[in-house]
Amino acid sequence: MFVFTRCSIVCAISLALASTASAQFKLNSKTIGAGVKAAKAVTLSDDEVIKYTKEYIQWMDEHNPVAPADDPLAQRLARLTANATSYQGMNLNFKVYLVRDINAFACADGSVRVCAGLMKVMTDDEVMGVIGHEIGHVKNKDSKDAFKTALMTSALKDGVSSQGGAAGALSDSQLGDLGEAVANSAYSRGQESQADNYGYEFLKANKLNPWGMSTAFEKLWKASQEANNGEKKKKGTQLFSSHPDTEKRMVTMAEKATKDGYKKP
Numbered sequence: 068m069f070v071f072t073r074c075s076i077v078c079a080i081s082l083a084l085a086s087t088a089s090a091q092f093k094l095n096s097k098t099i100g101a102g103v104k105a106a107k108a109v110t111l112s113d114d115e116v117i118k119y120t121k122e123y124i125q126w127m128d129e130h131n132p133v134a135p136a137d138d139p140l141a142q143r144l145a146r147l148t149a150n151a152t153s154y155q156g157m158n159l160n161f162k163v164y165l166v167r168d169i170n171a172f173a174c175a176d177g178s179v180r181v182c183a184g185l186m187k188v189m190t191d192d193e194v195m196g197v198i199g200h201e202i203g204h205v206k207n208k209d210s211k212d213a214f215k216t217a218l219m220t221s222a223l224k225d226g227v228s229s230q231g232g233a234a235g236a237l238s239d240s241q242l243g244d245l246g247e248a249v250a251n252s253a254y255s256r257g258q259e260s261q262a263d264n265y266g267y268e269f270l271k272a273n274k275l276n277p278w279g280m281s282t283a284f285e286k287l288w289k290a291s292q293e294a295n296n297g298e299k300k301k302k303g304t305q306l307f308s309s310h311p312d313t314e315k316r317m318v319t320m321a322e323k324a325t326k327d328g329y330k331k332p
Contacts (some may be wrong), residue, residue, distance in 0.1 A: 086286035109286030116174050116215050119210055119245075123214075124178040126242040134163035147181075147195055150273065157205060169283050169287070173201035175211035188286060192270060192332070198271025200280070202223075203262035209254055256312070263316055267323060278324045278331050 111119075134141035140163045148161045159177045167184040179201055186194055204210045254262070263280060270277040291313065324331070 078150060099225055111215060111218065113211065116218070120174050120176045120178075120211075120214055123242060123245055124174050124176065124180075127180070128162065132165040132183055134183070139166070140165075143186065143191075144181060144194075147191055148198065149197075151202075154202065155206060158200070159202065169290070173198075173202055173205050173210060175205060175208075181295065181308050182204055189194055189331070190279065190281060192275045193283040193286070194279075196266045196270055196279035197275060197276070198284050199261045199266030201266075202269060203265025204258070206260055206265060207258065209258045209262070213254065215243065256309055259316070263320060267320060276324075276329055276332060277330055278321070279328070281317050281320035281324060283331070284313055284320060288317055289311045293329050 116253060134144075136145075138143070144163050146159055148159070152159050157177050160178055161179045161181070161182060163181050163186065165183045169184045169188060170182040171180065171185055175177045181184075181194065181198065184199065189197070267277045267280050270279050316318040321331070
């Protein structure tokens with residue numbers, strides 16, 4: 068994920084910002100008891116993975132503060148993504164979480180969630196670059212594959228299995244446990260590079276400056292340096308916390324934009 072994601076959730080620092088965005092992601096409502104059963108060998112179809120993805124995103128939306136339609140951040144996101152709800156064969160939906168995390172994630176069912184903390188520190192081009200990156204993970208099936216792995220290693224570990232061709236529904240605690248696994252998952256450098264390039268082209272397709280990819284990385288990298296120099300670091304889901312080579316990726320996107328004749332804003 069630029070993140071997210073893994074269903075993407077993934078930077079260097081989560082800033083505590085004033086306003087309604089004072090909370091952090093809620094990923095787990097309660098833990099599963101110690102007496103869990105060993106994982107069963109469950110073969111999940113793509114349709115079943117998408118079914119679980121929809122359950123997961125519904126749980127996330129219910130357990131995190133979603134910005135109402137009249138919220139300025141929700142209105143900004145709706146304006147930015149007005150032409151992206153149907154994109155390259157994907158049906159996408161977008162919401163803002165009123166949490167302070169500098170984060171965004173996308174799920175295999177096309178759900179894209181952007182945190183208020185990210186929108187408050189990034190320009191429109193940068194926000195759309197992050198969103199494009201996350202959509203890239205969906206398009207490349209990274210999100211689906213990572214989510215399936217998280218299912219098999221967390222939520223399904225207590226024996227939920229396919230019965231009669233249909234996967235069993237997840238309990239609230241299993242969905243919380245799944246959230247933890249999703250948040251701790253990671254993409255390979257190759258997957259991240261492909262998603263970076265997708266985000267770059269996404270900006271161009273939306274007639275935005277693709278420098279937004281590089282400058283988004285720049286802000287995240289600088290925040291990381293400040294944290295390493297002793298500034299107070301907040302806990303919580305953090306964009307790029309598991310991403311390698313943030314500075315290198317920043318430079319790569321800058322070189323690409325310069326070569327294509329775009330000027331840094």
